[in-house]
Amino acid sequence: MDDKQSGKKIVIVGGVALGAGAAAKARRMDEGSEIVLIERGPYVSFANCGLPYYVGNEISDRGALLLNTPESLKSRFNIDVRVLQEVVSINRSDKTITVRKVESGETYDEPYDKLVLAMGAKPIVPPLPGIQLSGIFNLRSVPDADQIKSWVSQQLVKRAVVIGAGFIGLETVENLVKLGIEVTLVEKAPQVLPPFDAEMTAAALRELNRMGVHVILGDGISGFDGVDKATAVNLESGLRLEADIFLLGIGVRPETGLAKDAGLELGVAGALVINEYLQTSDPDIYSGGDLAEIVHLVDGVRRWIPLAGPANKQGRVIGINVSGGKETFDGAQGTSIVRVGRATLATTGFSERTAKSLGLNFFVSFTTAGHHAGYYPGAKDMTIKLIVETSTGRLLGAEIAGREGVDKRIDVLATAIAARMTVSQIAALDLAYAPPFSSAKDPVIMAAMAAENVQYGTVRTVQVVEDLPFDNVGILDVRRPDEVEAGMLPGAVHIPLDELRDRFTELDTNKHWVVYCRSGQRSYFATQILLRLGLPHVYNLSGGYLVQQMRQDVAESQKSASDAKVAMI
Incomplete structure (x- = not known):
């Protein structure tokens, strides 16, 4: 490509991982293009996954969250960054967008040759009574984190209710506890961490209990009480929880209003349909990240997988393609990890529940092993759950719960799923071993061997x-x-x-x-x-007695939550 004098105009709507990444890569590919990045908020590139840890002061330097500024993107990449400006419409026939300046309300039209939609997802905020009262927060941006920290300090917060026990919810709970705040966690599903199979969440429940968190499962919210600020949240069961701050972690949905109004095709999950080059139904408009559906690597079906890892990689692919390249993005498989107190839980590929809902022919295998050699001091148990295709032995999914070394093992298994490996092939992997790091048979190898025994009928x-x-x-x-x-x-x-x-x-x-x-x-x-x-x-x-206890712990937590609701109503 001879791009020094291309004269192409690339306009990117939204920053953070996808938008800022696409802009930087486009510049590295094409020095002659004009690149404009328009961001509705005051910050163009920040580490949103670090926000809960900033709230809890585990990350003390606020500036460390700001990965790039308009000034740094201009000086290094010659990108025209416009913050506090919102794109309100797309005119595909004229290839222009209409932009509104947030502070003045003034609007103007901006032409483009290639347009990138990187608005991501927005928090789910149900239209409930009292939802607009002060003291109710989401945690999706740096201003959100600033407001939470300010509220905690100014209101002398002693009690908090976190609504939603997904990844962000549990990370927020952990960091509020570190601030000495008494926390109640409310989850509408019958378990914490709904993407996981229920028994694998037992480690998280134990840690929440150890931290003194009151967990309420199987109960949603119906509204908030208060005059100027929220003082209590009412649950669907009739339970009323008083607190000084309320944090919503109910989930997110793709912010597709702009794309929908422009007539771009949406998928079953409500996210944008894109092809392997990350083009929407309009070939001059690209998207990805939390805004679009992508191929799930396990079965090739397009699904909505709103995670930071795929979004960052897609930003690179889009930057190449808007500059004339033909790079493809193959997909993702939902690899995720979360820390809850001393416990770490990770997942990749399909859960057992998902495999069952899809009608797949599979079996499940559990193993528990130390994260390094048992004779070396400090070995910590990790339980690995494998979901395996019965006919082929191909790994479909994996979940791990433990303390140390979980990240290493889930990444090995994620790689194996992407390579469509069987458990026999995984059992034959040559993985690093020294007593401080692993065992001669790594937990991944042990898990694969156990599954292989099931596949070949060595054991029922x-x-x-x-x-x-x-x-x-x-x-x-x-x-x-x-x-x-x-x-x-x-x-x-x-x-x-x-x-x-x-x-x-x-x-x-x-x-x-x-x-x-x-x-x-x-x-x-x-x-x-x-x-x-x-x-x-x-x-x-x-899985033996350990997995049975995990199941029992989850069942008892569900029963305790139910009994507590009955007693308090």
Whole structure:
């Protein structure tokens, strides 16, 4: 491309990851183009994922959140940045946009050759009574964070209600707790972190409980009380929660009003339809990020995946293509990670719930292992859940809950999903090992080997005892005597693994035996012993006692939340 004298005019609507990234890449590709970036707010490029940590003073330097300014983008990239200006309409036939200056209301028309829509998503703010009262905040921008910090200081906030237990909601909860604020968390779904399968959220629930957070699940909000400022939120159950500040983390929706008015095609989820080059239904208008649907890498279906990682990469692709390139964006798979107190939870690809809703033929496998060698001090457990295509062994999804090393493992599994690897191929990966970092069989390798055993029928597994459609089911606990002191599954028979060969005759050979240990590894050994000693109906309880406890913790949290609501109404 000879772009020094191209004379092309590229106009970008919206900054942050997609818009600012596209502008910078376009300039690197084309020195002769005119690039205009129009941003409705006062900041063109900021780290919105860092905002909860700024509220909690974990990030103390506000300036660190401001990645680029209009001045820096002008001096380094020769980009004309116009903040506090809002695009109010697109005239596709004339290839112009109408811009309104936020402070004066003055409007003007701006022509373009290539237009990029990077407005992203906007917070969901339901039209409820009292929703406009002061003291109710979203957390999507630097001004939002500034207002929250100012309110907390000026109002001497002691109690807070956070509504929505997604990623931003839980990060906000954690940081409010760090400020010494008493927090109640309200979530309409029956679990925290709705993108995860329920049992995998147990670690987050334990940490919320440890931090003193009051969690209310399965209850939505119906309105707010107050005169000049909000003093209480009313829930759909009738429960009323008083507080000094209320933070909405209900979710976001793509800000497609401008695109819709311009006649651009929208998808099923209400986001913009774009092709592999990130062009909308108008080839001279590009989009991506939170505003558009993208291909899900697991099954190739277009979905709305509003995450920062894909948006940043799409900004680069758009910058290349508006400058005359033909770069493609293949898609994403929803890889996400969140910290809640001392716990870390991560996910990639399809959850079990999603795979089930799509009618896929799959199986699930759990493993729990230390994040590094057990003999090296400080090893912390992590539980890995794999969702695997039955016919091929291809990995469809993974979730991890633990403390240390979760980020490393989820990235390995995300890479494996993108490469359409099977669990056998994952089990054969050559991963780094030294005692402070991993084990000779990394937790990812262990998880893949366990799933491989299921795929090839080496072991039959069940997730819960009730999955077996038989009347004559027995439960066998093969843990050590000291382990069972803390509890056993109801009705279980206890024979330690090391005594099993001598005592297996105590087991009724006509029964279907579900065998479990702490994590599922020793019970796998036990199933192999019993099969070879002549017991025909033997099943390993996937994930062992730990996963059963995770399920129990979630169920008890749901019941406690329900009981508390009944008691307080």
